[in-house]
Amino acid sequence: MREEASTQVRLAARPTGTPDARTWQLTQASPPTPGEGQVLVRNEYISVDPAMRGWIGATPTYTSPVEVGDVMRARAAGRVVASRDPSLPEGTSVVGFLGVQSHALARRDQVRVVDASAVPLIYQLSALGAPGMTAYFGLLEVGGCRPGETVVVSAAAGAVGQMVVQIALIMGCRVIGIAGGASKCDFVQRRLGATACIDYKADNVAAQMRAACPYGIDVYFDNVGGDILNDALAQIGLGARIVVCGAVSQYDNLGAVQGPGNYLNLLMQRASLRGMLVGDFEAKFPVAIAAMSRWMAQSRLDCQHHCVDGIENFPDALQQLFAGRNVGKVIVRVR
Amino acid sequence: MREEASTQVRLAARPTGTPDARTWQLTQASPPTPGEGQVLVRNEYISVDPAMRGWIGATPTYTSPVEVGDVMRARAAGRVVASRDPSLPEGTSVVGFLGVQSHALARRDQVRVVDASAVPLIYQLSALGAPGMTAYFGLLEVGGCRPGETVVVSAAAGAVGQMVVQIALIMGCRVIGIAGGASKCDFVQRRLGATACIDYKADNVAAQMRAACPYGIDVYFDNVGGDILNDALAQIGLGARIVVCGAVSQYDNLGAVQGPGNYLNLLMQRASLRGMLVGDFEAKFPVAIAAMSRWMAQSRLDCQHHCVDGIENFPDALQQLFAGRNVGKVIVRVR
Numbered sequence: 001m002r003e004e005a006s007t008q009v010r011l012a013a014r015p016t017g018t019p020d021a022r023t024w025q026l027t028q029a030s031p032p033t034p035g036e037g038q039v040l041v042r043n044e045y046i047s048v049d050p051a052m053r054g055w056i057g058a059t060p061t062y063t064s065p066v067e068v069g070d071v072m073r074a075r076a077a078g079r080v081v082a083s084r085d086p087s088l089p090e091g092t093s094v095v096g097f098l099g100v101q102s103h104a105l106a107r108r109d110q111v112r113v114v115d116a117s118a119v120p121l122i123y124q125l126s127a128l129g130a131p132g133m134t135a136y137f138g139l140l141e142v143g144g145c146r147p148g149e150t151v152v153v154s155a156a157a158g159a160v161g162q163m164v165v166q167i168a169l170i171m172g173c174r175v176i177g178i179a180g181g182a183s184k185c186d187f188v189q190r191r192l193g194a195t196a197c198i199d200y201k202a203d204n205v206a207a208q209m210r211a212a213c214p215y216g217i218d219v220y221f222d223n224v225g226g227d228i229l230n231d232a233l234a235q236i237g238l239g240a241r242i243v244v245c246g247a248v249s250q251y252d253n254l255g256a257v258q259g260p261g262n263y264l265n266l267l268m269q270r271a272s273l274r275g276m277l278v279g280d281f282e283a284k285f286p287v288a289i290a291a292m293s294r295w296m297a298q299s300r301l302d303c304q305h306h307c308v309d310g311i312e313n314f315p316d317a318l319q320q321l322f323a324g325r326n327v328g329k330v331i332v333r334v335r
Numbered sequence: 336m337r338e339e340a341s342t343q344v345r346l347a348a349r350p351t352g353t354p355d356a357r358t359w360q361l362t363q364a365s366p367p368t369p370g371e372g373q374v375l376v377r378n379e380y381i382s383v384d385p386a387m388r389g390w391i392g393a394t395p396t397y398t399s400p401v402e403v404g405d406v407m408r409a410r411a412a413g414r415v416v417a418s419r420d421p422s423l424p425e426g427t428s429v430v431g432f433l434g435v436q437s438h439a440l441a442r443r444d445q446v447r448v449v450d451a452s453a454v455p456l457i458y459q460l461s462a463l464g465a466p467g468m469t470a471y472f473g474l475l476e477v478g479g480c481r482p483g484e485t486v487v488v489s490a491a492a493g494a495v496g497q498m499v500v501q502i503a504l505i506m507g508c509r510v511i512g513i514a515g516g517a518s519k520c521d522f523v524q525r526r527l528g529a530t531a532c533i534d535y536k537a538d539n540v541a542a543q544m545r546a547a548c549p550y551g552i553d554v555y556f557d558n559v560g561g562d563i564l565n566d567a568l569a570q571i572g573l574g575a576r577i578v579v580c581g582a583v584s585q586y587d588n589l590g591a592v593q594g595p596g597n598y599l600n601l602l603m604q605r606a607s608l609r610g611m612l613v614g615d616f617e618a619k620f621p622v623a624i625a626a627m628s629r630w631m632a633q634s635r636l637d638c639q640h641h642c643v644d645g646i647e648n649f650p651d652a653l654q655q656l657f658a659g660r661n662v663g664k665v666i667v668r669v670r
Binding site: 061062225230244245246247250256257258259260261262263264265266267268269270271272273274275276277280 | 396397560565579580581582585591592593594595596597598599600601602603604605606607608609610611612615
């Protein structure tokens, strides 16, 4: 199979605020030729994630920053189009950190082989990928949610949030979503089936939380930080668990993050606030994937994708994500 | 035995800021006579606690507020001087919420009988009382500290802090205290034996923490909140546990508590922040008391008391506590 040209999105300059057009540089080249033990993967789907904001900052976080000039780091799913590893023949579907580019060289230990006949490949970046794993382990293991409990999820129409809502419902919880705008709230309540959804752009969040959680919040799954985290802290119940998964409201503001002034309620309610990174649970991913696949086969779990076509539109896709213009998981579909 | 007169400190008005003389009213009366099933206790020691600030606020916390006009709530230790309960004969030493007063009526289920021959009675309000129990369960159960770990304790010269430092040392931890002023730091390092003590009034706390905890903090036992909690969050290691025991820096400021902006490091370090109230562990107090008594008998554990004489000086004792003028547990000694 002959590949005509390859396209890459590279980090051109570290952004100070929100990443914009100047942050990125589009380059083209002939597709590389795999060396011994390598394969060439043609990416079909590229995952656009809030964590990318941290990866392009100057300070190392839980992983090293992307260097200026390098291809932007991203999870991607694609197929092997040239192989010099007999264990990964041409046509094999794989996922891994393959970057924001049309083609990637990879070795066996850099990719995970997936069965694209059972579930469409795009789900490997959503329900069966990092967002799904984050929701599963964050809610069930870090949050320890139990049937009947009240679970509150921020960014409930987002990639992780939509999975948390559905898994919590499957667990038999009362689930209150928080999202911005009527159409997202409609998605969360009607499509996902949440007990209620608070529109943080329209409602008084604190008052709505009080109304929706008369016995207090048992698990708060936080994707946003800021005022909403603080409002949730005011409404936690005895022994509540707050899962800190992200803080998308603060990512452009990392020098002066807003701390939750209501944290002392953790003391009153003997509650905890715990950070998580999904990579720590990698050894248990197969357990989660089996459960999630079963729920999908039973039509109890699905995943909404917000697709943007063309690698050259990755910068725009990322801006849509940070502006909250997506419903569901943002994916760049490679043409 | 005939008691001449009894003295009470009552809540005269809820303070808006720091409690002062106007907050309190001193009253005198004849000692009450116990009814059937009651005893009259003459208090010898009254515990002065940071939590009192919450008890006299208008908003219910984990317990109901003290009402204006009522005797101020306090833990106290004393002896039965008149009894109409055969299980509590005259001379029995007891502790309980007996109030800031010279004499208290109590029933059997309101006091705990203690052996004042083994350990001086005052220790029932410190090492073997709430501060000791808070330190034991906060450090060992909530904090889960393990030998060799780095433990950081704020208000290390205070009632709870001095116990945390000593228990952590007994556990084989590296222990870094934080305290205000050279004499407190001297007490923490020389008398208690801490590995190091940071003077938050003199040192750059963040820089000193970095220097003292090169591999990161494993357990941070927080009594103060504010900037010091935030500095500790910046220095936590992988899987760190932060125990929220109090926030003395914020108690005059409960309407606008300073939230820890560095809380997102919980995510990077997969760490947790958990609130505790010592009362939740009451069923296990005997285990802790046995361990602490053994350590005291072995001279591995002691407790410093900061005594103020006379019930009428309770308001001053409380002010000394909030101004941080005490080294060790603040106790009002009844004359």
